[in-house]
Amino acid sequence: MSSAAVKRDVMQALEESVQRHSSQNPGAWHALKAIGLPTNKTEEYKFTPVVRFLEKIEGLEFGATRTNAVSVTPLIPALATNLLVIDQGRYNANLSSFVDPVKITVRPVSAMKGQQDSFELLNLTLATEEIVIEIAPGSVIKNPIAIVHTSAGVTNTVFMPRIFFNISREASVTILDYAVGRTLLNNGYTHIGVAENAQVEFIQVQNQPDDIQLCHTHIDLEANSHVNCFTCSFDGRLTRNNLTLSINGSGVDAHLYGLYLATGKSHIDNHTVVDHRMPNSYSNQLYKGIMDGQAKGVFNGKIFVRPDAQKTNAFQSNRNIVLSEEASVNTKPQLEIWADDVKCSHGCTTGQLDEEAMFYLQSRGIGKSQARALLLQAFAADVLSSMRHKVIREYLEERISTRLHAGA
Amino acid sequence: MPMTPIISIKNLQARIEEKQILNGISLEVKPGEVHAIMGPNGSGKSTLASVLSGREEYEVTGGEVSFLGKDLLAMEPEVRAREGVFMAFQYPVEIPGVSTVNFMKTALNKIREHHGLAPLDAVAFLKVMKEKMKLVEIDQALLNRSLNEGFSGGEKKRNEIFQMAMLEPKLAILDETDSGLDIDALRIVSNGVNKLRNKDNAVIVVTHYQRLLEYIVPDYVHVLYKGRIVKSGTKELALELEARGYDWLKAEATPA
Numbered sequence: 001m002s003s004a005a006v007k008r009d010v011m012q013a014l015e016e017s018v019q020r021h022s023s024q025n026p027g028a029w030h031a032l033k034a035i036g037l038p039t040n041k042t043e044e045y046k047f048t049p050v051v052r053f054l055e056k057i058e059g060l061e062f063g064a065t066r067t068n069a070v071s072v073t074p075l076i077p078a079l080a081t082n083l084l085v086i087d088q089g090r091y092n093a094n095l096s097s098f099v100d101p102v103k104i105t106v107r108p109v110s111a112m113k114g115q116q117d118s119f120e121l122l123n124l125t126l127a128t129e130e131i132v133i134e135i136a137p138g139s140v141i142k143n144p145i146a147i148v149h150t151s152a153g154v155t156n157t158v159f160m161p162r163i164f165f166n167i168s169r170e171a172s173v174t175i176l177d178y179a180v181g182r183t184l185l186n187n188g189y190t191h192i193g194v195a196e197n198a199q200v201e202f203i204q205v206q207n208q209p210d211d212i213q214l215c216h217t218h219i220d221l222e223a224n225s226h227v228n229c230f231t232c233s234f235d236g237r238l239t240r241n242n243l244t245l246s247i248n249g250s251g252v253d254a255h256l257y258g259l260y261l262a263t264g265k266s267h268i269d270n271h272t273v274v275d276h277r278m279p280n281s282y283s284n285q286l287y288k289g290i291m292d293g294q295a296k297g298v299f300n301g302k303i304f305v306r307p308d309a310q311k312t313n314a315f316q317s318n319r320n321i322v323l324s325e326e327a328s329v330n331t332k333p334q335l336e337i338w339a340d341d342v343k344c345s346h347g348c349t350t351g352q353l354d355e356e357a358m359f360y361l362q363s364r365g366i367g368k369s370q371a372r373a374l375l376l377q378a379f380a381a382d383v384l385s386s387m388r389h390k391v392i393r394e395y396l397e398e399r400i401s402t403r404l405h406a407g408a
Numbered sequence: 409m410p411m412t413p414i415i416s417i418k419n420l421q422a423r424i425e426e427k428q429i430l431n432g433i434s435l436e437v438k439p440g441e442v443h444a445i446m447g448p449n450g451s452g453k454s455t456l457a458s459v460l461s462g463r464e465e466y467e468v469t470g471g472e473v474s475f476l477g478k479d480l481l482a483m484e485p486e487v488r489a490r491e492g493v494f495m496a497f498q499y500p501v502e503i504p505g506v507s508t509v510n511f512m513k514t515a516l517n518k519i520r521e522h523h524g525l526a527p528l529d530a531v532a533f534l535k536v537m538k539e540k541m542k543l544v545e546i547d548q549a550l551l552n553r554s555l556n557e558g559f560s561g562g563e564k565k566r567n568e569i570f571q572m573a574m575l576e577p578k579l580a581i582l583d584e585t586d587s588g589l590d591i592d593a594l595r596i597v598s599n600g601v602n603k604l605r606n607k608d609n610a611v612i613v614v615t616h617y618q619r620l621l622e623y624i625v626p627d628y629v630h631v632l633y634k635g636r637i638v639k640s641g642t643k644e645l646a647l648e649l650e651a652r653g654y655d656w657l658k659a660e661a662t663p664a
Contacts, residue, residue, distance in 0.1 A: 360501045363461050364515040364571065365489035365522070374514070378505025378554075 089159030223249025598623030
């Protein structure tokens with residue numbers, strides 16, 4: 001069979017899947033059919049041809065199948081977690097276990113409201129449940145909540161998890177999101193509601209070489225809440241992170257960090273939106289990428305400062321090192337500011353390793369490959385340095401170090 | 409028995425891109441000696457230092473350099489360093505995210521490995537470091553910071569000499585180490601270099617001015633002009649240059 005014969009019309013596969021699964025949300029399906037899947041002319045997906053990646057999957061399907069995962073392996077063996085297993089996009093209670101008071105409920109899929117993105121609509125169309133995690137007011141969840149995605153060995157089906165965190169006022173929690181096992185195709189929606197004075201650290205680790213992950217994350221921040229987001233992309237066939245923050249109160253402190261180390265043919269795309277709706281809040285974005293091989297990177301960062309959001313401080317920085325001729329990065333900041341008393345800045349750089357610095361290290365006896373690794377590690381270091389969860393931070397730093405020193 | 413020179417440079421020629429800069433330099437430095445390379449701007453002083461330390465931008469077009477009997481020009485920059493060549497940079501680079509301490513530990517252990525020595529553990533390394541810090545009057549807080557990031561000119565140069573103290577080279581090349589230093593910093597840096605001198609190592613001081621040579625007293629002074637050594641002498645030559653400038657030498661070097 002030639003590879004052309006394997007190619008499947010993605011929309012047709014989708015139609016068939018929708019017929020088979022009978023959508024809980026016909027409205028979403030109609031809306032999706034009306035706008036279609038993104039093409040290379042769709043502004044938001046111009047550099048990230050999702051459909052072309054999906055076309056190459058033999059026997060492509062959408063929505064969950066019926067086999068169940070039998071086990072999941074932890075990302076950090078020494079770390080005690082509240083383990084929430086998402087098995088083919090659905091909650092697997094048998095494999096999940098909790099050491100802290102975390103309330104999990106599963107509810108039907110909610111109605112569509114204001115979704116614009118085709119893949120969010122797709123998620124709504126085919127999701128079969130919503131997993132809700134409630135953190136009670138004032139409760140400090142000591143151990144991280146690990147959201148573990150597994151495909152249970154099914155590698156031709158795009159799953160549609162829908163996860164909702166309700167983090168009540170003055171609560172505090174660390175969330176660690178990652179995938180395990182074989183190839184995962186995921187089109188997931190995560191909503192994190194952070195009430196007044198609550199604190200959350202949200203850490204995503206994307207590290208499986210063949211995964212296709214489309215992650216739509218919406219974070220709603222109320223007054224005086226604090227969020228630290230870390231998106232660490234170490235591997236993956238295609239990764240698209242849509243991370244949207246709504247700042248709905250004053251005194252919000254929001255930090256978005258992204259680190260992508262891409263090699264081979266990896267394609268990693270981070271789209272962020274930080275929407276300042278209320279005055280006196282702070283947001284900072286720091287995204288860094290190290291691109292090697294034929295990898296492609298995309299960063300698109302939007303900052304909105306609404307008319308009411310006076311005294312906003314909003315900053316954004318995207319820095320990239322491109323190590324090979326065939327690797328590339330497309331970066332685009334977008335600032336839209338309607339308030340007049342604000343401090344906003346953005347900056348992006350894409351370059352090679354600093355040759356002067358390389359020579360300096362070499363002139364002290366450090367060989368080329370080790371010098372390169374040292375410089376890259378130094379470049380990446382500040383992305384993770386403010387992670388509060390020490391065990392996860394040290395685990396990630398170790399991984400980055402090992403990765404960058406490979407071959408040194 | 410004749411002493412093996414530390415470095416022996418014979419008819420060295422080099423260019424950068426299409427520009428020929430060194431036009432046949434010959435120089436021999438023996439253990440225990442200090443040689444000063446002086447000369448007007450653009451005479452090739454810094455190029456000589458760069459070529460010896462192995463900068464890739466420079467292409468050696470002729471001549472040879474023997475370092476402790478080995479072919480220096482065939483070595484990668486890091487191998488030169490491990491064999492015992494040290495360059496104190498005129499403009500030390502700033503490297504955010506790499507502390508001087510970690511950097512030196514990596515470098516020192518690479519050099520030890522090259523000589524078949526076991527790496528120093530954290531405790532042993534710290535002990536060596538504390539000793540060397542005293543030599544150059546440098547503070548540990550500075551060394552814990554990112555390499556040279558936000559350092560003053562004097563701090564950067566002191567850090568260079570601290571690194572020299574840590575790595576104990578056979579040959580130190582000081583490239584315009586006096587540039588940008590006030591008199592106190594100059595004294596501290598020079599004292600450091602002098603304390604590190606012994607009968608087995610050697611120093612090449614590249615400088616435009618005689619000032620540094622009041623502190624680091626050379627055995628020989630060579631004047632470079634248009635990529636050649638046009639005059640060699642003792643430390644009195646440096647004084648003469650200070651008094652008379654370089655023009656009389658330029659006139660001597662240019663046939664009428």
